[in-house]
Amino acid sequence: MIKKLLILVFICFINISTVFAVNEPQKYKTLEDFNSAMEKFKSSNVSIAYNEFEKIVEESPVNNDYVNIVLSGKLSDIGFYNLADKAKTKIKDKELAQIPLKNIDVIFFQNNKLDVEDEIYLGECYSDIIYNNMSEEVAKDLTANSVLLEKYDYALYLNALAWYKNNNIPMADKYLIEAVTKNPKNIQYKYLHAKILADKGLKDKALKVAESIKKDVILTKFYEKKYKEVEEYILYKTSRDDFIKNYHLAYYYYYRDDYLRSLKLVPPINGKNKNENAKIYALISKNYVALKEYEKAFQNAYTAYKQNKKNIDALILLGDLEYQKDDYKNALKYYKDAMKYEKSDYNASIAVAKTYIKLDKKAKAQKILKNVLKNSSNYYEAYYLEALFDKQKTEQYLKKAIGLNSEFVDGWLELANFEMKKSNYTQAQIFLNNAYNLDQTDYKYYYYQGLFYKNKKDMEKATYNFNKSKTLNSKHTSKKKD
Secondary structure, three states: OHHHHHHHHHHHHHHHHHHHHHHOOOOOHHHHHHHHHHHHHHOOOHHHHHHHHHHHHHHOOOOOHHHHHHHHHHHHHOOOHHHHHHHHHOOOOHHHHHHHHHHHHHHOOOOOOOOHHHHHHHHHHHHHHHOOOOHHHHHHHHHHOHHHHHHOHHHHHHHHHHHHHOOOHHHHHHHHHHHHHHOOOOHHHHHHHHHHHHHOOOHHHHHHHHHHHHHHOOOOHHHHHHHHHHHHHHHHHHOOOHHHHHHHHHHHHHHOOOHHHHHHHOOOOOOOOHHHHHHHHHHHHHHHHHOOOHHHHHHHHHHHHHHOOOOHHHHHHHHHHHHHOOOHHHHHHHHHHHHHHOOOOOHHHHHHHHHHHHOOOHHHHHHHHHHHHHHOOOOHHHHHHHHHHOHHHHHHHHHHHHHHOOOOHHHHHHHHHHHHHOOOHHHHHHHHHHHHHHOOOOHHHHHHHHHHHHHOOOHHHHHHHHHHHHHHOOOOHHHHHO
16 A cells, blocks of 8 residues: 555656646747758758748747847848848847847948848858858859949958958958948958958057957957957967967967867967966966866966966956855955956956855945946946846846846846846746746756746745756755745
């Protein structure tokens, strides 16, 4: 009898777990369908891909601005501007979308609206240049198509890109100058212009163009990395010293997320120059952090610190690694040292503020955050942390944080929490789903999902999500209050 009861209990437990597992959100089908269509685009099946993209945009949810912002950016990136514009029309929350849409407009700005037939043809050109190693064929075809080159500055840009990929710098330069002359607002063209100038050895001119990009674009997390990538390329191409050349090339690949290649390219350690040694060890550490090899990251960051105790990268890396282990006192020590030496950015300041909050020194944290926001509007974490303090600006600052980094999971979770407190559960669930789609393994997501169900008086699902949060991170102490 006891054995039968145990079996029944076990079966019930499996059924309950299965029900909850089925109820967990899925990856957004819209974005999964986009990735499927993108594979066709990469394989030169551009007309088919275009039709699929069009259907995806038409069927994309009108109640999820995140999805439509992503679609707008991705479609602009491959030159399907008409479809990108359609995705934009579905965006409702202009405050949330203000920063990414402004960047999309300025980076991909077109003087003339493309006809759909021409857009598909130019999409084929882009696909063949970037994904199919056919830059020579595209360059010859576009160069012969004087009607299209006269009609669209984007066609001139693609022709320049094709010649550039074919290592014909003079021809690339010729057509890019024509594109920029017709459309000086487009930032995409400036990126290529900076690289061409670097390849010609014109360091100062290349850096000047890169600096103008920095001024024209709102430096979200994504575009700050893009700017640093092109800057490192310029410094690599225009350096005559092998050590400096390899150092910047390694950094270039780091900013392209090619961490293994970056590690292979770091220059050898020079025993005599401790400052240079510190830079190399710090770069190695950054790559290991990105690869989640934290022990190697710590060893190299600490070696960099020993070589030069004023190296900001080493200090912040050590602080981050201590913070990750919940050793906030040691993290604060490193962060405060880094803060002494920061000049043009506030990464160390934000790290200090974040750690002060963990140490329950909120007044000190807020003082630092107010100073950061007074002097810069580009730091998403500063807006996020200040949103936790300033209840009058919570929603405004959270949306600004997400605008600066749309992949910021904590921002989406806190926005969901904000909506939950107003009993706006439909919108809260959308924000929670955005967080889930960015990271399905984040214990904080399940904690907030637990709060969601708790607020809706569904204690079974709340308990399931709280337990899953505990399983993913047993250190998450705030859940004990529930």
